[in-house]
Amino acid sequence: MQTPSQNPRYLQHMLSTADGQTRLAEQPPLLLSCAPTGAGVAADSPSVVLHSERRFQTLLGFGAAFTEAAAVTWGGLPKQSQDSLLRHYFAGEAAQGHGYTLCRVHINSCDFALGNYAHAAVAGDLLLKHFNIERDRSSLLPMIKAAQAVARQAGAGTIRLLASPWSPPPWMKSNGQMNQGGELLPEYAAVWAQCYVRFIQAYAAEGVPIWGLTVQNEPAATQRWDSCIYSADQERDFVRDHLGPALAEAGLGHIKIIIWDHNRDLMVERAATVYSDPEAAKYVWGCGFHWYGEDHFEHVQLLHDAWPDKGLLFTEGCQEGGPHLGSAALGERYARNIINDLNRWTVGWIDWNLLLDETGGPNHVGNLCSAPIMANRQTGKLMLQSSYDYLGHFARFIKPGARRLLCAASKQDLEVTAFINPDGSKALVALNRSEVAIHYTLKWDARQCQAVAPARSISSFLSRD
Numbered sequence: 001m002q003t004p005s006q007n008p009r010y011l012q013h014m015l016s017t018a019d020g021q022t023r024l025a026e027q028p029p030l031l032l033s034c035a036p037t038g039a040g041v042a043a044d045s046p047s048v049v050l051h052s053e054r055r056f057q058t059l060l061g062f063g064a065a066f067t068e069a070a071a072v073t074w075g076g077l078p079k080q081s082q083d084s085l086l087r088h089y090f091a092g093e094a095a096q097g098h099g100y101t102l103c104r105v106h107i108n109s110c111d112f113a114l115g116n117y118a119h120a121a122v123a124g125d126l127l128l129k130h131f132n133i134e135r136d137r138s139s140l141l142p143m144i145k146a147a148q149a150v151a152r153q154a155g156a157g158t159i160r161l162l163a164s165p166w167s168p169p170p171w172m173k174s175n176g177q178m179n180q181g182g183e184l185l186p187e188y189a190a191v192w193a194q195c196y197v198r199f200i201q202a203y204a205a206e207g208v209p210i211w212g213l214t215v216q217n218e219p220a221a222t223q224r225w226d227s228c229i230y231s232a233d234q235e236r237d238f239v240r241d242h243l244g245p246a247l248a249e250a251g252l253g254h255i256k257i258i259i260w261d262h263n264r265d266l267m268v269e270r271a272a273t274v275y276s277d278p279e280a281a282k283y284v285w286g287c288g289f290h291w292y293g294e295d296h297f298e299h300v301q302l303l304h305d306a307w308p309d310k311g312l313l314f315t316e317g318c319q320e321g322g323p324h325l326g327s328a329a330l331g332e333r334y335a336r337n338i339i340n341d342l343n344r345w346t347v348g349w350i351d352w353n354l355l356l357d358e359t360g361g362p363n364h365v366g367n368l369c370s371a372p373i374m375a376n377r378q379t380g381k382l383m384l385q386s387s388y389d390y391l392g393h394f395a396r397f398i399k400p401g402a403r404r405l406l407c408a409a410s411k412q413d414l415e416v417t418a419f420i421n422p423d424g425s426k427a428l429v430a431l432n433r434s435e436v437a438i439h440y441t442l443k444w445d446a447r448q449c450q451a452v453a454p455a456r457s458i459s460s461f462l463s464r465d
Contacts, residue, residue, distance in 0.1 A: 009031075009032045009447060009463065009465055010029040010030065010463075011030040011031075011442075011444070011449070011461045011462065011463055012029055012462040012463075012464070013026070013027040013028070013451075013459060014026055014027065014396075014397070014459065014461075014462075015027050015454070015458070015459050016389040016390060016393060017454055017455075017456060017457045018329075018332060018456035018457065020326070020328070020386060020389075022457075023384075024096075024389050024396075027459075030442070030450075030451060030461070031449060032444050032447035032448065032463070033447055033448065034446060034447055045440065045441060046410050046411035046414060046439070046440035046441070047410045047440055047441040047442075047443055048407070048408070048416050048428070048441070048442050048451075049406075049407065049409075050405055050418045050426070050428055050443065050445060051405065051406040051445065052406075052420055052426060052445055053406075054405065054406035055404065055405060055406075056345065056405070056406075057345050057403070057404055058402070058403055059342075059348065059399070059400060059401065059402045059404070060101075060160065060313070060347045060348035061101035061160065061399075061400040062099075062102060062350075062351075062394060062398075063100040063101060063102040063159070063160075063348075063349075063350050063351065063395075064100065064103060064104070064350060064351035064352065064354045064371075065103060065104040065105065065112075065316070065350065065353055066103055066140055066143055066144050066147070066161075066354060067105075067106060067112040067113065067140075067354075068112065068113040068139060069112035069113065069114070069353060069356060069361060069362050069363060070112070070143065070354045070355040070356065070371070071139035071140045071142070071143040072139050072362065073356060073357050073375050074143050074354075074355050075139050075142065077380050077382075078380040081375065081381065081382055082146070085354075085355060085373060085375075085382060086146055086147055086150045087150060088373060088384070088388070089354060089373075090147050090150040090159075091150055091154050092155060092156070093396045093397070095154065097150075097154065097396075098391060098395040099151075099156055099396060100151070100156075100395060101151065101156045101157075101159055101400050102159070102160045102162070102348045102349075102400075103144075103147075103160070103162070103350065103354075104161070104162045104164060104315065104316070104350050105140065105144065105161055105162070105163050105164075106165070106166060106217075107119070107163050107164060107165040107166075107196070107199050108165055108166060108167060108168070109226050109364075110166040110217070111166070111225035111226060111363055111364065111365055112352075112353055112362075112367075112369075113364060114362055115364045116178045116179065116364070117135050118168070119132060119133055119169075119198070119199060120198075123169075123170075126191050128194055128198055131202075132202075133199065133202045133206075137206075141203075141206055141208065144161070144208055145206075145207065145208065147159060148207075148208070156400075158209060161208065161209065161210050161212075162210075162211060162212045162214065162256075162258070162288075162315065163199060163200070163203075163210050163212070163213050164214040164315070165195075165214075165216060165217065165228075166216075166217045166218075166227060166228070167182075167226040167227055168184055168195070168228060172184060172192055173185060178227075179223070179224055179225055179226060179227065179365075180222060180227065181221075181223065181227050181228065181229045182228060183228065184228060184230070184234075184238070189238055189241070190242055192242070193238070193242035196213055196243060196246065196247070197246050197247060197250045197252060200250075200252055201250070211255070211256060212255060212256030212257070212258055213243075213255055213256070213258065214260075214315060215238065215239060215257065215259055215261070216230050216261060217261050217262075218261065218290070219235060219260070219261070220262055220266060221262070224365050224367075232269065232270050232273035232274065233273060235259055235260075235270070235273075235274060236273055236277055239257060239259065239274065239280050239283050240283065243283070244280070244282070247283075248283075256285035256286075257284050257285055258284070258285055258286055258315070259271060259274050259286075259287055259288070260288055261288040261289070261315050261316075262290055263289065263290050263294075263296075264290075264294075264299045264300060265293050265294055265299070267287055267299050267300070267303060268299050268302050268303055268306075270287070271287045271303055271307065271310070272306070275306075275307050281310075284310065285311050286310040286311025286313060287303060287310065287311070288313045288314070288315035289312070289313075289315065290317055291314070291316075291317040291337050292320070295340070297344060300312055300340075300341055300344040300345065301344040301345065304344065304345035308345075311347055312344075312345050312347060313346065313347060313348045313349075313350070314337075314338075314350060316351075317334070317337060317352060318351065318353065318369045320367075320369050321369070322360050322370070323359060323368065323370050324360075325370075325374060325383065325385070327370070327385070327386065328456065329386075330372075330386045330387040330390075331386030331387050331390030331391075331458070332386075332390065332431070332456070334351075334387045334390050334391055335390045335393065335415075335429075335431045335458050336415060336431065336433065338391075338394055339415045339431060340415070342394075342404060342417045343404070343417050349394070351371075351372065351391065352369065352371070353371040354372075354373070355375055356369065356374055356375070357374065357375050357376075357377050358374055358375070358377065358383070360374075370385065371385070372384070372388035372391055373388055393429050393458050393459070394429060397427040397429075397460045398427050398429075399423075400422075401421070401422040402421045402422065402427070404417065404419050405419060405420055406418075407428060409430070409440075410440075411438060411440065413432060413438060414431070414440065415431040415433070416428060416429065416430045425463060426444075426462070427460060427461070427462050428442075428460070428461045429458065429459070429461075430451075430458070430459045431453075431457075431458045432456065432457050433456060434455060434456070435455050435456065437452055437454050437455050438452065439452045440452070440453070444463065
């Protein structure tokens with residue numbers, strides 16, 4: 001008769017390869033043994049260790065952005081493809097979906113809208129009598145509501161939704177247009193803060209609650225599309241003097257305010273300015289960041305070390321410069337960034353467009369990009385990219401509320417992270433971007449087994465006991 005410590009324990013193993021030959025495919029389970037299993041393995045062979053008694057941040061979840069481009073593309077698909085897309089993203093693991101629970105939406109237009117528009121379009125409307133979200137009702141809100149329904153069926157509850165503006169209305173800006181940067185005119189700061197309040201209230205009336213706000217998408221970039229420049233001092237002052245108080249006075253103090261929402265390169269400098277002002281910092285939940293430009297993963301860690309009470313959230317990333325259909329590198333870029341961000345205290349990871357067409361659009365300035373799922377408008381068929389598969393290795397097995405565990409690899413070519421889910425199951429993700437297979441010992445608390453990471457592959461391991 002076996003004692004409980006002798007009962008066999010198995011790891012569920014899911015595998016994807018960059019060449020697309022294996023895609024989120026279940027492999028034979030691995031037997032974890034209490035006894036050493038290193039017979040025939042060199043003492044200096046690679047290893048991956050997981051220690052579940054050492055725990056770190058709690059995960060909010062994974063997701064992507066509802067954009068007008070995604071919504072219009074989705075709305076033009078046959079019903080079967082529409083339903084399939086929602087299942088792929090928002091259904092649970094049992095239904096072979098990613099179980100997304102943390103998403104983003106734009107306030108006013110963005111580059112992935114079909115044109116410039118503002119919810120407060122009437123110049124001089126200081127009382128916002130003409131504020132409306134009618135444009136969103138045509139495509140964005142139907143897609144969001146349909147996704148919410150699938151998420152509820154999957155037991156995920158309400159999707160946490162982050163709202164971000166790309167630009168105030170033209171009449172509030174120094175350059176008189178939504179594109180090409182410009183700045184928020186000081187005399188309109190108070191009314192612009194009220195636009196966030198009105199947007200949250202209008203979405204709530206539609207049954208779409210907003211979880212958080214970023215102050216401004218990419219506030220250091222003058223773009224040929226919707227954009228607006230804020231210096232660190234300007235962002236601090238706007239939060240302290242206008243946005244924070246406006247939310248509080250409207251009974252919306254629970255809405256999370258996130259600063260920066262731009263690349264990792266300047267996130268420490270930007271956050272230091274805002275967080276060093278106690279009156280501004282009291283309104284701020286944390287810092288959002290993107291992946292464009294240099295990696296600077298160390299800045300994510302630095303910001304946590306300096307202000308451990310503030311949150312860290314990845315708010316946007318995509319492969320720029322066209323659709324990149326069939327590219328193997330897409331998934332690897334996602335996985336590498338997710339692992340490095342999670343291992344540095346990031347609590348959520350939001351991809352960019354949920355869906356784009358075969359050109360990488362629509363986009364009103366031709367700023368075409370890739371998305372994990374692309375749609376062929378002529379056939380109505382969905383095209384799943386490697387980024388979809390690789391995202392699934394995290395989103396399907398690491399659930400909201402999971403705690404990060406101590407996890408490390410002895411070989412640099414193995415990139416790993418691990419979490420324990422609210423139900424007690426443990427998930428470990430291992431990425432191998434090298435051109436050779438890596439055989440290693442997987443040390444799972446007091447047990448271990450032999451594992452292999454095929455060349456250019458990603459594995460998820462899950463223990464359910």
